Amino acid sequence: MQELHTDQSEPPGLRLDGITVRFGGLTALDAVSLDIPAGRIVGIMGPNGAGKTTLFNVICGVFPPTAGNLQLDGHGFTPKPHRLTRSGVARTLQGLGLFPGLTVLQNVTAGLAADTRRGLDLLALPGAVARENRLAARAMDALESLGVAGYAAALPDTLPYGICKKVALARALVSEPRLLLLDEPAGGLGHDDIEELAGIIRTVPSDGCSVILVEHHVDLVMEVCDRVAVLDFGRLIAEGTPAHIGADPAVADAYLGVEVA
Amino acid sequence: MSVTKRYLLAAAAAVLLIGLTFIIPSFTSYQLAIVCAYLCGIAGLTLLTGAGGQLSLGQAALMAAGAYSYALSANAMADAGAEGPLLLLVPLAAAVFGAAVLGLAVGLAAGRLHGPYLAGFTMALVVALPAVTSTFSSVLGGDQGLWITVEKRPTALRGIVSTEAWQAWLAVICSVLVLTLLANLLHGRFGRHLRAVRDNPVAAALAGINPARTKITAFVISSAAAGMGGGLLAYTTQSAGPGAYSLVFSLFLLMAAVVGGIGSLTGAVWGALLLVALPHLISTATSRLELSADLSQRLDGNLAVAVFGAVLILVVLLAPQGIQGLLVRAGGRLRPPPSASLPPRSTEPAPPSPATAPSRIPAPSGQLPATPKGQ
Numbered sequence: 001m002q003e004l005h006t007d008q009s010e011p012p013g014l015r016l017d018g019i020t021v022r023f024g025g026l027t028a029l030d031a032v033s034l035d036i037p038a039g040r041i042v043g044i045m046g047p048n049g050a051g052k053t054t055l056f057n058v059i060c061g062v063f064p065p066t067a068g069n070l071q072l073d074g075h076g077f078t079p080k081p082h083r084l085t086r087s088g089v090a091r092t093l094q095g096l097g098l099f100p101g102l103t104v105l106q107n108v109t110a111g112l113a114a115d116t117r118r119g120l121d122l123l124a125l126p127g128a129v130a131r132e133n134r135l136a137a138r139a140m141d142a143l144e145s146l147g148v149a150g151y152a153a154a155l156p157d158t159l160p161y162g163i164c165k166k167v168a169l170a171r172a173l174v175s176e177p178r179l180l181l182l183d184e185p186a187g188g189l190g191h192d193d194i195e196e197l198a199g200i201i202r203t204v205p206s207d208g209c210s211v212i213l214v215e216h217h218v219d220l221v222m223e224v225c226d227r228v229a230v231l232d233f234g235r236l237i238a239e240g241t242p243a244h245i246g247a248d249p250a251v252a253d254a255y256l257g258v259e260v261a
Numbered sequence: 262m263s264v265t266k267r268y269l270l271a272a273a274a275a276v277l278l279i280g281l282t283f284i285i286p287s288f289t290s291y292q293l294a295i296v297c298a299y300l301c302g303i304a305g306l307t308l309l310t311g312a313g314g315q316l317s318l319g320q321a322a323l324m325a326a327g328a329y330s331y332a333l334s335a336n337a338m339a340d341a342g343a344e345g346p347l348l349l350l351v352p353l354a355a356a357v358f359g360a361a362v363l364g365l366a367v368g369l370a371a372g373r374l375h376g377p378y379l380a381g382f383t384m385a386l387v388v389a390l391p392a393v394t395s396t397f398s399s400v401l402g403g404d405q406g407l408w409i410t411v412e413k414r415p416t417a418l419r420g421i422v423s424t425e426a427w428q429a430w431l432a433v434i435c436s437v438l439v440l441t442l443l444a445n446l447l448h449g450r451f452g453r454h455l456r457a458v459r460d461n462p463v464a465a466a467l468a469g470i471n472p473a474r475t476k477i478t479a480f481v482i483s484s485a486a487a488g489m490g491g492g493l494l495a496y497t498t499q500s501a502g503p504g505a506y507s508l509v510f511s512l513f514l515l516m517a518a519v520v521g522g523i524g525s526l527t528g529a530v531w532g533a534l535l536l537v538a539l540p541h542l543i544s545t546a547t548s549r550l551e552l553s554a555d556l557s558q559r560l561d562g563n564l565a566v567a568v569f570g571a572v573l574i575l576v577v578l579l580a581p582q583g584i585q586g587l588l589v590r591a592g593g594r595l596r597p598p599p600s601a602s603l604p605p606r607s608t609e610p611a612p613p614s615p616a617t618a619p620s621r622i623p624a625p626s627g628q629l630p631a632t633p634k635g636q
Contacts, residue, residue, distance in 0.1 A: 060467065081466035091467050099460035102453060110457045114469035116450050120478070124264045124445035132449060171468060 012074045013038040013210040014059070014179055019068035021054055021234075028054040030234040031068065038073075038178065041201065041211040043221035043242075046231035047254065052214045053094070055231070056181055059212075060084055060091055072179070085114040090177035094184050096164050098156040104167050105152040108139035111171035142174035143167070146200065162193045169200065179210050186217045198224050222246060230254065264445070271441040278433045287425040292537055294425070294497045297432035300533035301439045301490030303518045304526055308443055309483035310515070311523035312452055314459030315371065315476060319383030321511030322390055323360045323367075323484045327491025328501035330359025332407040333400070335495075339410035348412040349496070353435065356492025357485045364484020368477040387511045391503040406502020409495055428497045435493055439486050444526055446482065455479055509566065516569060520576045522583025531584040539572075540565035 014036040021029040029051045036042045044052050058065050061079030070077040072087060084091065090111070098107050112135045121128035143149040146166045156164050165185065172180060182201070186194045194217060201224045204211050215221050221228060222242040230238040230245060232254040238245055245251055262270070282290045302324050309315050334355035338348050367386065371379050394401040401407065413419075414427035422430070446452055454475050457465040462472045495501045517536040522528025543565050547557055580587045 081463070082469060082471040084467060085469035093464055093467070097461055097464035097467075099457045099464065101456045101460050106453050106456075110453055110465070110468045110470065112469070113454060113457075113465075120446060120451055120482075121449045122442050122445060124267075124449060128449065129264055135450075175469065 012071070013040065014077075014212075015071040016055075016059075017069050017071065019055070019058055019065045019070070021051075021058060021063070022066045027234050029058070029065070029231075032231070032234075032236050033068075034229055034236065034239070036179070036210050036212055038210050039205040039208050040226045041205060041213060041224055043213045043215060043225035043228040044231060045215070045218065045221055045228060045245075045251075049233075050231040051234040052231055053183065054234075056091065056183055056212075056214060059089070059181060083114075085111070085175040085177065088175075088178035089181065090172040090175050090179075091181035092168050092172045092183055092185060094187065096156070096161075096168050098164055098168055098171075100155065100157050102155075103152065104143065104148070104154050104156060104159070105136060105139055107156065107167055108142055108171045108174050109135050111142075111174040112138060114175060139170075139174055142170040145173075146170050161188055162190070165189060165193070165197075173204070176207075177209055179212070180204055182211060182213045182215070184215055185213070186215055186220050194220055262448075267441065267444055267448075271437050275433055275437045278437075279430050282422065282426040282429045287423040290423065290425040290429040291497070292541065294428040294432035294493065296533045296537045297429070297436035298490045298493035298497065299514070299517070299536050300436045300529060301493065302487040302514050303521070303532050303536075304436075304440055304443050304529040305483035305486030305490075306515060306518040307523055307526055307529045308447060308455070308486070309479050310518065311525075312447055312459065313455045313476065313479040313483075315479065316376065316380045316515075317371075317383040317480075317483070318380050318508075318511055318515060319367070319386040320483070320487050320514045321506040321508070322383075322386035323364055323487035324491035324494065324514075325390055325501070325503070325506035326363045326484075327356035327360040327488030328495040328506070329401060329407070329491075330488065331356040331492040331495040332409045332501040335409050335411065336407065344412065346412070346415075348410075349431075353489070353492045353496075356495065357488040360488025360491060361481050361485040364481045364487075365477070367484070368480025371480055372473045372476045384508065384511070387506070387508045390506060394503045402502065404503060406500055406504070409499050409501065411496055411499050432493045432497065435489055439489050440526055440529075443482070443486060447526065451475075451478070513569065516573050520573055520583055522585030524582060525585050528583050528585035535572075535584075539569060543568060 012035075016032055016034045019029055019032045020027070032051075032055065034042075044055065046052050057063060059070065059079060061081050061084065064078075070079065072089070077087065079087065079089070099110065102110065115135065116131070121132075140149060140152060143152055146169060148163055148166045148170065151159055151163055151167070156167060159167075165188070169182075169185065172182075185201070186197055189197065198220055201211060201213065213221060213225060222245075225242055227240065228238075228242050228245040229236055230248075230251050237254055238248045238251045240248070278293065282293070285293070302320050305323075306317065306320050309317055331352040335348060335352040338351060343351075367383065371382060374382055391404065394406070395403045398404075414422065414424065418427060447455075454465070454470045457468065457470055458472045458475045465475075466472055491501075491506075494505065498505070513536055517532030518529060519532075520535060521530065521532025540562070544561065547560050547564065552560070576583055582589070
């Protein structure tokens with residue numbers, strides 16, 4: 001399980017170094033070290049309560065780790081949720097996490113908040129309107145690239161779940177992140193939609209963006225990921241290629257044999 | 262609505278209402294001025310509570326901050342011998358600024374509260390107002406409040422318009438300005454961010470929006486609007502006192518926003534009209550009924566509260582989107598619904614076609630069926 005640690009030739013992406021998180025007496029993450037090189041897709045698996053979402057929350061700065069540190073592109077990285085997209089990190093949430101009071105287009109445009117100026121456009125001068133139109137055009141491009149541009153003016157609650165999932169993905173991709181965190185993107189999707197999602201995820205690294213995928217659908221993880229890390233009770237118990245992980249008896253004990261129906 | 266259209270509409274509304282003052286009796290002009298003053302406070306609530314989801318019961322306190330700021334600055338300027346337009350414009354600016362500063366202080370605390378806790382906290386502001394004015398009675402005039410030296414209408418207009426009409430002019434111009442600026446904000450980037458934070462603060466933060474900053478900013482904007490309303494009330498009534506900004510008034514402002522339709526600024530207009538028209542209609546009606554002096558005295562004021570409460574219950578039960586929601590629905594039956602929000606390039610939505618869409622992410626090849634699902 002050591003053999004896949006980054007060698008010098010690979011461009012740095014996100015590096016987790018000895019990340020430990022304790023909530024009172026509970027150790028949610030126990031000295032987890034992991035590299036996510038640029039342009040790679042890394043899957044994180046593990047039973048419920050293994051620490052997958054805790055790991056995402058540390059990367060997103062929802063709470064700081066008790067010990068350990070993060071590096072992004074070779075630099076120390078202290079994340080804060082609302083500054084993540086400025087650092088080139090985008091995340092989707094479990095479920096949808098869309099804004100029901102905003103149209104699809106406005107939802108995706110909101111993902112470009114980091115590219116907007118501070119201050120208020122009180123007078124809605126032509127410059128401000130032009131900036132808004134440019135943002136909307138970029139959001140429209142993101143929707144088009146996922147094939148859901150036709151729903152731009154609709155409210156999310158009026159759309160099928162699969163479409164909403166794509167809108168949520170478009171909102172994450174619109175900021176052109178260098179690291180994309182996907183929290184159970186296949187949850188609630190049917191077989192065909194998962195196949196399509198797999199195709200979309202595989203295309204993300206083409207512009208150098210790395211992907212971390214937390215997912216319960218083992219087939220999807222095995223299909224799209226370059227590497228897979230397995231957590232159990234907060235520890236990293238295995239890391240390697242999908243084939244390697246699939247054959248690991250410790251993984252089968254902790255996870256595959258129990259969880260998969 | 263495009264920005265140009267919005268400005269044209271605002272200008273047309275202002276011209277129309279100012280023209281109206283030449284026709285209507287002067288008492289109605291005075292009522293128009295009051296409607297416009299209330300409208301500023303209610304429109305602030307539309308932004309804060311409607312788009313921002315922050316329930317504030319303290320809007321009257323922020324209007325009071327505007328009124329007292331107006332009174333103190335106007336009286337100080339008058340004592341110093343100032344006159345002319347400055348004696349009008351500087352106090353109005355002070356009213357907006359004073360309320361915004363209080364709003365910032367409240368917002369910094371309120372940013373950490375939500376739901377009933379925020380409602381309780383903001384309500385405490387209104388409840389505390391009489392205590393504040395009596396504690397600092399040497400400055401704020403105690404229970405009596407302050408009388409204000411106001412700048413009268415310009416000499417050139419004195420033959421043409423009544424005092425009340427002039428007050429209406431000022432209130433119309435200021436409230437149209439406030440509503441236009443609020444509409445600019447609500448339909449632009451800030452409105453989008455505000456609704457995003459209201460709907461899902463975690464997702465909003467991950468999208469790059471700072472939820473705390475957004476909520477505090479909303480409080481300051483809403484307070485500034487309320488301050489303008491308070492300043493206009495101070496100018497029109499020539500006084501600023503705690504009695505005018507009671508808890509009941511504060512609740513009325515929120516009720517007006519809800520009954521009018523808290524989802525839109527147009528709803529705030531209906532709410533403000535109702536808030537002034539309803540008590541007037543009720544007192545007109547009771548005075549025609551020839552009730553005994555004792556009964557009419559008891560009904561005076563109280564009946565309006567009861568009727569307003571009943572209207573609120575009915576609206577919440579039957580038309581949660583308020584009067585504006587009803588009007589939009591009625592309008593929708595007459596003509597095809599307008600598109601909710603402008604898509605920037607193609608006005609008519611094309612059917613989703615993953616195969617033809619030009620994409621930043623290249624179309625996945627090979628591994629998956631290229632046809633849409635279901636085939």
